[in-house]
Amino acid sequence: MAYSLSLKNRSAATLRDFRLCISGPCQIDLAATAEGGSVGKRLSTFTELLPPDGYALDPGATWTITIHGLSWAFQHWTDGARGAYLAFVDGSTVSVATSPTRRVGGNASPKRGVESYPVPETPPAPISVIPWPNAVSVANLKTAPAGLALAAEGDEAKAAAIAFTALTEALFSVEGIVRPAEEGGLPVYLRLKDGPAAEAYELAFSPASVTVAASGRTGFLYGLVTLGQIWRGAHHFPGAYGFPTEGTIADEPSMGWRGLHLDVARQFYGTAEIGKLLAVLAWNKLNRFHWHLSDDEAWRVEIDAYPALTEIGAWRGHGLAIPPLLGSPPERSGGYYSKAAIREIVAHAKTLGIEIVPEIDVPGHSHALQQAIPDLRDPAEKGSYHSVQGFPDNCLNPAREKTYEVLETIFRELIELFPFRTIHVGADEVPLGAWSGSPEALAKLRAIGGEAMAEAHAHRLNVSSHSPLAEAIDGSSAAVLQALFLERLQKFLASQGCVMGGWEEAAHGNVIDRQRTYLCGWRDMKISAALAGEGYRMVVCPGQAYYLDMAASPDWDEPGASWAGASTPEATYAFDPVAGWSAAQRERLLGVQACIWSEPMQDRAVFDRLVFPRLSAVAETGWTRPERKSWDRFRASAGLMPVLYGYP
Structure with missing residues (x-):
């Protein structure tokens, strides 16, 4: 080409x-x-x-x-x-100035902004809710009340009412979903009930009020979110949707892990953007935010012990250690999250039922980290290897004691910021030739597997690859070195009371404790099923369906990436994350996760187009039982769900 x-x-x-x-x-x-x-x-x-x-x-x-x-x-x-x-x-x-890339042979206008999903005159369901609840039995639908007047009993219910009020103000500030009785608000009573699971709730409708029953804060919040969605459907489209005055809704999620991953290394998102994104997650009843804080392109979290990480690694620009990448301007651009900002974000997420999992991507994807702390490299290393994204020598050296000194210091500070005590360490896309020119790494290989293993690895020096998927290193000498690295890192995190997360490549070598780790399966569903069969706890996030940076269709005028193909919102919605899994494999399923990689996201209108409504499609798969899913019903309500930026 x-x-x-x-x-x-x-x-x-x-x-x-x-x-x-x-x-x-x-x-x-x-x-x-x-x-x-x-x-x-x-x-x-x-x-x-x-x-x-x-x-x-x-x-x-x-x-x-x-x-x-x-x-x-x-x-x-x-x-x-x-x-x-x-x-x-x-x-x-x-x-x-740049313009959209054009191909020879004709071009349609580039698509940006959220695709319209109009509400039909007669939708398949009488109320608008995403994700769809487990049991819905409502009747006597009327027009929506002016708003909802919340009356909470007990600390947990009061906290949920406060969180829901803030949530509606963040997402729909002028609608007045929550309003007092003197402004026409319908009484909504929040009452504690023993028995339901933490995220379960029940709604009971009457002509004069609604009762929300739950066992704790998150259940109350999710019940209110469902009620708020019903209200918005009936308020904005009274000819299509109604507000029940009789009946009940009983609901709880089918999966415990319902997540979104956001890469903030390739493009930076300010705290205001993160805050609103968390609100969008809560409105979709998503409960995990996987925060990808480092990669080759940038380092985004303040670490007191190593200020160079943010002084150098957080910024790109002409003449800087990291040049302009992915559409960055020549002027210094980027940013990072201070510890104070992270504490506020973590606390805010907690009020919305969301736990945050930070990721520091190692040993690969560490170019920015190495620019900030150059003595992590073997000083005698020669030659070069390249990652699939074109970064030279971007992997932390498992044979150097300095590597563990630095990482343990970083992770101790990170653990203090994230009380969920689940730390994702990446472990993906280590090139086959990683460390092939490092005398320290070759000496370690020689001690483990003998001269033949070390010599074979040395011959991979100066070999580059740009395969459409990451190189498969399983069984190679690079995997042997990574296994040493991951085993030590996992034991350290376990000693700190943490669960370690990794991408599926973290299983290479079979050295990590399966009870203290989980894996994100991203490349192939057969691989995810096989790893579940081996006893690994799995979060399913395949690129073919759940990577939201992939284009929604193969058409040139659509934005996004293409290495995993294209997935329309309907295909993402229909995807079965455990098709063909045995009962034993399903027992190892934690849940599902959508992933946003930010290469094309400098244009936030592209973000909106790629993420919505596919984010809600993944959310419904994580919450709703398969037999209760319906694309036609989902599509009818998709246009009522909030988006992050609101580009038309």
């Missing part, structure tokens, strides 16, 4: 001695060639393109460079350069 970029000089001055710097999601291969110029420095999604020696771009003229050799074929309009600037020999830069 050829990729052509044209630069037009709209200024009044002739441009000389410049480099055109672009950044992804596109990756220009290390072996790429070019017509009309040459390829200069490259790091993952950042590439310098050079015009011919002595070239001058006169006012009104256009320079075109055509690249042969992409790391993967473009499939969507967001795949090409999303950020660009000119860099001059004096160190100055000038930002360059």
Whole structure:
């Protein structure tokens, strides 16, 4: 595939001695060639393109460079350069406007913003609720009351009422869902009931009031969320939905783990965005937020012992340790979460029934960490290996004692911030050639498996790969080294009273304690089923259905990634996360999780389009029993669910 970029000089001055710097999601291969110029420095999604020696771009003229050799074929309009600037020999830069990538042979208008899901005149269900409850028996539907006047008994009910009021104000500030009786609010009584599970609730409707019964705070909150959804459907679409005055709803989730993963390393999201996203999760009755705080592209959490992590690792820009990536501007950009901000976010999530799982992705995906703490590398390491995302030598060395000194210090500070005491350590996408040029690592291999193992690994030096999926290292010498790393890290976390999470590659070597860990199955459902059969506790989040950065269709005009294919909202909704699993395998299922990887998310309108309503589709799979699911009923209510940014 050829990729052509044209630069037009709209200024009044002739441009000389410049480099055109672009950044992804596109990756220009290390072996790429070019017509009309040459390829200069490259790091993952950042590439310098050079015009011919002595070239001058006169006012009104256009320079075109055509690249042969992409790391993967473009499939969507967001795949090409999303950020660009000119860099001059004096160190100055000038930002360059970019436009959506166009393909030869015709282009429809690029799609952005949430796709409309109109409420039909006669929906399949008389009330609007997502996820759909277990047992619904309601009658005598009327128009919605002016609002809901909450009357809570006891501390747990009062806390839930306060949380629900704040939730509705955050998501639907002007609707007045919660309002006092003197403003026409219908009395809603929150009453404690022994017996129901923590997230279960019951609603009882009468003409004069509604009663919410639950055993604790989260059950009360979820009951109120259901009631709020019913109210919104009847309030906004009185011809389609009604508000019950008779009957009951009894409900509880079918899965305990109903999560969302958010990558904040590749694109940064401020605390206001995180706060509203947590509100959206609560409205979908999702109870886990997997916070991906580090990756090759950035480090996002304050660590007192190592201030360089945020001083260096949290920022990208021209001339910095980490260049502009994934559409970043030449100016310094990025950010991180202070400890004070994290404590507030964790406390806020707790009021919404959400536990937060932080992820520090190691031993791979550690480029930003290594830029901040360079002595983590073996000083005698030579040559190079590259990750699938194009980062050189990005894995922490399992043979160095310094690695564990630094990580144990970091994790001690992290554990203090996250009381759920579940820490995700990544363990994904370690390249086959990792540490192949490190004398320390080779010596460790030699001690474990002998000279042949060490020599075989040394021969993987300077081998790069850009496979559409991560390299499978299971059974390799790289997996042996990673297993040493993970076994030690897991034992440390267990000593701190923590459960360790990892992506499915954490199972390589079978060294981690299955009772003190869980795995996220992301590549292949057969792999997830097999790992469950081996006794691993699994959270299912396959790229083919639950990676919300994947495009919603294979059409060029849709945004998003494509390595795992495309998944329409209906396909995501219909996906069965445990199809073909045995009863024993199902016993090891913790639940499901949607994953947002942020490569295409610099454009927040793209975020909205990719995430909604597929997030709600995953939420319903995690909550609702399979026999009670209905795409037609879900689709009729999907447009009433909140979105993060609200781009049309």
